[in-house]
Amino acid sequence: MQFSGRRKKLIGNFQNDLYDQCLQFYGQPPLENISLTEFETFAVERLKLLKTVENVGVSCVKNSEQYTKKLDAEISRISEYEKRRKDHISHFILRLAYCQTEDLRRWFIQQEMDLFRYRFNCLHSKHKTDFLHKNNLKYETVSAEEKKNLKDKLIASSYGLSGTKVEEHDVYKVPFQDALDLVRTRKVYLLAGNAYIPHHEIVTIVLNDFRTRLSKALAMTARSLPAVQSDERLQPLLSHLSHAYVGQDYSIQKNIGKISLEQIDALSGKSFPLCMRHLHKALRENHHLRHGGRMQYGLFLKGIGLTLEQALQFWRSEFVKGKVDADKFDKAYAYSVRHMFGKEGKRTDYTPYSCMKVILSNPPSQGDYHGCPFRHSDPELLKQKLQNYKVSPSGINQVCPTTSTHLTRFSTVCVKGFLKLNLVEDAGFSLNHPNQYFTESQKFLSGGRDIKKEVDMSQRNLRSSLEHKLQYFLDEIQELSDPA
Amino acid sequence: MPTSDYDPACLPDLLPLYYRRLFPFSQYYRWLSYGGVSKNYFQNREFSFTLKDDIYVRYQSFTTQNELEKEMQKMVPYKVDIGAVYSHRPSQHNAVKSGTFQALEKELVFDIDMTDYDDVRRCCSAADICSKCWTLMIIAIRILDRALREDFGFHHLLWVYSGRRGVHCWVCDDAARKLSVAARSAVAEYLSLVKGGEETLRKVVLSDPIHPFINHSLSVVERYFQQYAIVEQDILCSKESVDKVLSLPIPVKFHNSLCQFWYHIKKYWKYLSCSHNIKKGGQYFDKEIMLQYCYPRLDVNVSKGVNHLLKSPFSVHPKTGRISVPIDLKELNTFDPFEVPTISLICEELERPRADEAEEDDVKDKENEQEAGERRRIRDYKRTSLAKYVKVFDRFLEAMARSWKGEMLKKSGELETSFSVFLTFMSFTYT
Numbered sequence: 001m002q003f004s005g006r007r008k009k010l011i012g013n014f015q016n017d018l019y020d021q022c023l024q025f026y027g028q029p030p031l032e033n034i035s036l037t038e039f040e041t042f043a044v045e046r047l048k049l050l051k052t053v054e055n056v057g058v059s060c061v062k063n064s065e066q067y068t069k070k071l072d073a074e075i076s077r078i079s080e081y082e083k084r085r086k087d088h089i090s091h092f093i094l095r096l097a098y099c100q101t102e103d104l105r106r107w108f109i110q111q112e113m114d115l116f117r118y119r120f121n122c123l124h125s126k127h128k129t130d131f132l133h134k135n136n137l138k139y140e141t142v143s144a145e146e147k148k149n150l151k152d153k154l155i156a157s158s159y160g161l162s163g164t165k166v167e168e169h170d171v172y173k174v175p176f177q178d179a180l181d182l183v184r185t186r187k188v189y190l191l192a193g194n195a196y197i198p199h200h201e202i203v204t205i206v207l208n209d210f211r212t213r214l215s216k217a218l219a220m221t222a223r224s225l226p227a228v229q230s231d232e233r234l235q236p237l238l239s240h241l242s243h244a245y246v247g248q249d250y251s252i253q254k255n256i257g258k259i260s261l262e263q264i265d266a267l268s269g270k271s272f273p274l275c276m277r278h279l280h281k282a283l284r285e286n287h288h289l290r291h292g293g294r295m296q297y298g299l300f301l302k303g304i305g306l307t308l309e310q311a312l313q314f315w316r317s318e319f320v321k322g323k324v325d326a327d328k329f330d331k332a333y334a335y336s337v338r339h340m341f342g343k344e345g346k347r348t349d350y351t352p353y354s355c356m357k358v359i360l361s362n363p364p365s366q367g368d369y370h371g372c373p374f375r376h377s378d379p380e381l382l383k384q385k386l387q388n389y390k391v392s393p394s395g396i397n398q399v400c401p402t403t404s405t406h407l408t409r410f411s412t413v414c415v416k417g418f419l420k421l422n423l424v425e426d427a428g429f430s431l432n433h434p435n436q437y438f439t440e441s442q443k444f445l446s447g448g449r450d451i452k453k454e455v456d457m458s459q460r461n462l463r464s465s466l467e468h469k470l471q472y473f474l475d476e477i478q479e480l481s482d483p484a
Numbered sequence: 485m486p487t488s489d490y491d492p493a494c495l496p497d498l499l500p501l502y503y504r505r506l507f508p509f510s511q512y513y514r515w516l517s518y519g520g521v522s523k524n525y526f527q528n529r530e531f532s533f534t535l536k537d538d539i540y541v542r543y544q545s546f547t548t549q550n551e552l553e554k555e556m557q558k559m560v561p562y563k564v565d566i567g568a569v570y571s572h573r574p575s576q577h578n579a580v581k582s583g584t585f586q587a588l589e590k591e592l593v594f595d596i597d598m599t600d601y602d603d604v605r606r607c608c609s610a611a612d613i614c615s616k617c618w619t620l621m622i623i624a625i626r627i628l629d630r631a632l633r634e635d636f637g638f639h640h641l642l643w644v645y646s647g648r649r650g651v652h653c654w655v656c657d658d659a660a661r662k663l664s665v666a667a668r669s670a671v672a673e674y675l676s677l678v679k680g681g682e683e684t685l686r687k688v689v690l691s692d693p694i695h696p697f698i699n700h701s702l703s704v705v706e707r708y709f710q711q712y713a714i715v716e717q718d719i720l721c722s723k724e725s726v727d728k729v730l731s732l733p734i735p736v737k738f739h740n741s742l743c744q745f746w747y748h749i750k751k752y753w754k755y756l757s758c759s760h761n762i763k764k765g766g767q768y769f770d771k772e773i774m775l776q777y778c779y780p781r782l783d784v785n786v787s788k789g790v791n792h793l794l795k796s797p798f799s800v801h802p803k804t805g806r807i808s809v810p811i812d813l814k815e816l817n818t819f820d821p822f823e824v825p826t827i828s829l830i831c832e833e834l835e836r837p838r839a840d841e842a843e844e845d846d847v848k849d850k851e852n853e854q855e856a857g858e859r860r861r862i863r864d865y866k867r868t869s870l871a872k873y874v875k876v877f878d879r880f881l882e883a884m885a886r887s888w889k890g891e892m893l894k895k896s897g898e899l900e901t902s903f904s905v906f907l908t909f910m911s912f913t914y915t
């Protein structure tokens with residue numbers, strides 16, 4: 001891409017060829033010139049789109065009707081050609097911003113994949129086949145005889161597959177490594193290392209291809225990044241773009257040393273979100289926590305301001321009350337605490353887990369106390385726990401919907417819990433991080449509802465128009481995640 | 485009882501003997517070299533040792549079998565773990581430019597630990613096991629072995645007793661060793677049915693349609709459930725434990741009739757599960773209960789990581805003294821973890837004199853030292869209870885060796901073709 005002040009217009013025919021399909025694999029980068037303004041605008045809008053994809057994906061079951069409806073509503077209406085051109089260009093701009101670290105790449109690939117899947121599923125069946133042909137995607141099909149032999153098994157493994165569908169449509173056979181999403185959720189029939197994929201699920205194989213290509217492309221982009229970063233016009237924009245999605249990550253502790261160990265018990269009752277309160281109680285009762293729990297709780301404590309020395313003292317004093325003697329603690333567990341603070345190994349200063357991370361990764365198993373109680377606990381047990389914590393019965397009913405549903409916005413419910421505990425109507429914040437819960441709660445309890453004020457202050461500090469734009473769309477995203 | 489009381493305090497004396505005369509180094513080296521198909525495969529493999537006083541050292545690597553032996557005999561590790569094959573020699577990882585030292589390949593591994601079943605075991609808890617709960621391991625092995633072979637197409641699986649309370653599975657196929665983190669985690673999740681921590685009561689949720697994998701697993705569980713849960717674990721013995729079973733979501737209308745049956749007549753279990761064929765809304769509560777009590781519980785994190793370190797076969801378990809021996813699946817039903825030899829037993833067996841060896845000694849003197857040492861070692865472990873387990877390992881290696889031959893032929897075929905292309909090219913250039 002070339003960056004100049006002027007904008008070149010394209011010839012009609014070229015337009016038609018380049019963007020004749022509404023979906024693409026982003027194999028070729030755009031070759032036209034665009035203005036800096038367009039560069040900024042396109043990038044911000046695509047980022048907003050990807051952030052929307054992420055939010056809708058957390059609050060609804062992916063690919064359900066509700067999910068599709070919601071995404072439909074978000075995609076703006078402009079001319080089809082313009083849309084596709086913007087899509088093409090903005091994708092490549094964001095590649096520049098999101099190729100740099102493992103975390104950024106993972107996030108970008110995940111959202112682009114979800115977006116691609118949504119769009120592919122929107123295509124008419126004929127267009128799907130066209131897409132496959134145009135992109136030279138050929139997959140091995142299963143012979144009619146094999147289909148007959150495996151018919152029952154195929155029907156029992158794939159959702160929405162009937163006997164007639166098996167007979168009439170193709171079934172594809174790919175190595176299981178190319179259909180991991182289906183394998184992971186056990187939504188496909190496996191035999192001798194091959195996954196048998198019915199036609200209507202072909203999107204999975206295509207997605208796998210998409211992911212592989214994008215992953216390689218990002219790695220390549222990262223290598224050529226230094227050349228791009230030397231352009232002073234782009235460098236600040238790209239770094240703003242890559243920070244925008246994270247929001248506050250609580251990696252920089254603001255209150256180091258301001259919390260004393262004696263305060264923790266009291267604080268856990270007042271200002272810890274339910275997940276951390278749960279972990280704290282389990283630690284006090286069992287004098288032990290497994291790895292998942294130590295990470296989630298230990299990093300949270302770091303985020304609220306505990307120093308390394310305090311943390312070591314805290315964990316040691318608790319573990320020693322159990323089956324671990326001081327010696328063993330120093331040998332086996334102290335290392336891991338220091339690791340959390342970035343003092344061991346590759347010295348990464350780990351950031352406290354956001355709600356999304358707690359909910360989506362590393363689900364608890366037998367003997368674990370980590371995770372999000374609103375996501376991982378049995379409704380009955382959760383109710384009991386809330387009763388113990390003196391939440392009123394009506395409050396409990398609001399917080400624990402009686403229908404167990406994947407669609408509950410867990411962090412929304414967590415905030416509702418905060419409301420009930422503190423007898424407040426409006427929390428004034430939308431939750432996405434346990435440390436945020438702590439900060440807001442402390443703020444609330446110390447009498448200062450200064451949240452609105454803070455936003456104004458920060459707005460005054462914004463200088464560039466770009467930062468304004470980012471702030472705007474961040475606010476819009478917040479609105480989206482608020483309870484409907 | 486072939487245990488010959490084991491005392492952890494004797495380890496410092498027993499281990500040197502074990503590593504000098506009993507540890508099957510040549511088979512071990514053969515395994516980890518994988519037929520020499522990939523260059524430097526053994527040299528780039530990470531080992532970690534736990535030494536006396538809990539000193540833990542990582543990034544150990546060795547260039548030859550001889551070096552491995554000498555080092556292990558010198559350091560006398562209490563525990564040996566095997567890690568990944570890296571891009572460079574692990575012992576030199578500090579000299580490598582940061583970011584370039586990477587874990588490339590490793591066997592796909594599974595770790596089944598009995599403590600993960602504590603919520604459904606009544607006979608033991610924590611690190612204890614007994615013959616009653618050992619059935620859980622048998623069920624786990626049968627289910628996972630079938631799935632890994634039939635569903636995933638793997639062929640070379642090594643099942644190993646961990647020495648105390650669980651089993652490990654090493655999937656050694658070439659394709660398995662090359663799997664990415666995402667693929668490993670997908671395989672582990674495909675194999676997981678029991679989900680949830682302390683706070684989850686109903687850990688297995690089944691819905692229509694039931695995947696063939698689950699049906700296969702159920703047929704294994706059903707075979708053992710009656711004996712295991714009803715008889716051995718006695719889950720219906722007291723009101724308290726029946727209540728626990730009933731706390732799992734069973735349609736209320738069945739509670740009373742269930743109580744009556746279950747309290748009085750245990751053998752009506754089968755009748756019960758047949759007569760309540762509720763299919764609407766996926767009410768497979770009887771299957772869910774059986775799976776919750778018996779289905780294997782894996783630690784996904786162990787299987788996910790390419791660089792994850794796992795206890796090595798033939799390592800000694802410091803607390804029980806038992807050797808981590810391979811399990812022969814053909815004899816799975818009769819495998820008894822309490823019959824697995826301890827290090828003290830095999831060292832003692834070694835000391836017992838055998839008449840027919842006196843003659844062989846003379847012949848051996850003529851050969852060079854290493855070969856003699858090896859032959860002595862082979863003779864040695866054959867005299868001990870370790871012998872039959874090394875045989876299991878040998879058979880496993882033989883089966884793999886046949887596939888290595890195929891690989892080597894393929895590779896040399898490739899070499900030939902590319903060489904002839906090169907020659908043709910050269911001949912064009914020089915005309």
